[in-house]
Amino acid sequence: MLAYITVICFVITFLSSNIVSADKGSVELSEYTFDKIVSKFDAALVKFDVAFPFGDKHDAFVALAQEAKELDELLFAEVGIKDYGERENEILGLKYGATKESFPVVKLFLKGKNEPISFDETKGFTSEELRRFVRDNSGIYLSLPGCIRDLDTLAIKFQNSAKEEREKILKETENVVEKLDTQDAATGKIYKTIMQKVLEKGDEFIGTEINRINKLLTGKISNEKKKELASRINILQSFSFSSSNKKDEL
Known part of the structure; x- marks a missing residue:
């Protein structure tokens, strides 16, 4: 000792x-x-x-x-x-x-x-x-640009839980989003929408959505739209990260 x-x-x-x-x-x-x-x-x-x-x-x-x-x-x-x-x-x-x-x-x-x-x-x-x-x-989690740390934590928890527990985490996420300021509220709603889609379509939604957005990023879009889509991918990766190599969170 x-x-x-x-x-x-x-x-x-x-x-x-x-x-x-x-x-x-x-x-x-x-x-x-x-x-x-x-x-x-x-x-x-x-x-x-x-x-x-x-x-x-x-x-x-x-x-x-x-x-x-x-x-x-x-x-x-x-x-x-x-x-x-x-x-x-x-x-x-x-x-x-x-x-x-x-x-x-x-x-x-x-x-x-x-x-x-x-x-x-x-x-x-x-x-x-x-x-x-x-x-x-x-396996050490570092939040990516455009993500919200508290919601990343819920995303990880959501992806590692059974369906019944996921519905409770969705409610918890909605409560967190309601308390966000105007600047973060739109980002918070993305987490909520992703959870709803996963409950509706299954875990494969994460990979499918990432592929869809990556295709959009190869097209002719404004820099502002590219930044928005890149942030959305980062949020989606908060969900996919947890299913394989979660260790700690930041």
Whole structure:
């Protein structure tokens, strides 16, 4: 017990003294602290980069780290690598395939797994794609753009329940939607409508609707309509996510 408390105190002390920025939500790791810290978390999203990172990719990583900073089981960390002087963390970077030519490199480390999972940025190095990457590979739920956290929780609960319980959750959802302000009310009604359609048509409605909207997105529509449809897909994925890899919620 004493040993466990000692480890926890070490982690807390380390995180407190190594926060990159009070509102960034990520910590700096080195070759000396990397294994000790990463191993303490269910999941750790680590960016290997230059010692003083900047640019859109860095900003995307920081934005998601800030958004998810309340999740105790998920660590966001950065390893700054120097190719000059004492070449700090260079060997650690090479161990995970991070070189000057490939920066930034993002890896997801999962407790119990020997090898990390590499982030594929072919679809874009954005906060949204990083969020999907974490969700899909860790089971830790991160709300997507256009979603409402409380209603995401109900969507997950709905999809994992029997029909009788789903009807009760629909009522609960309606009560939540009624209390939303004008800005969120329209979004809330989408959750309610999806639940009604699932009760009427079955779970296959989720996949069918996602496919239908994806086809619409390939057509000639305004940017405003594209944004609206993309948000609807994100809400639908709140339902589909829960049926396979739910772990925690944000």
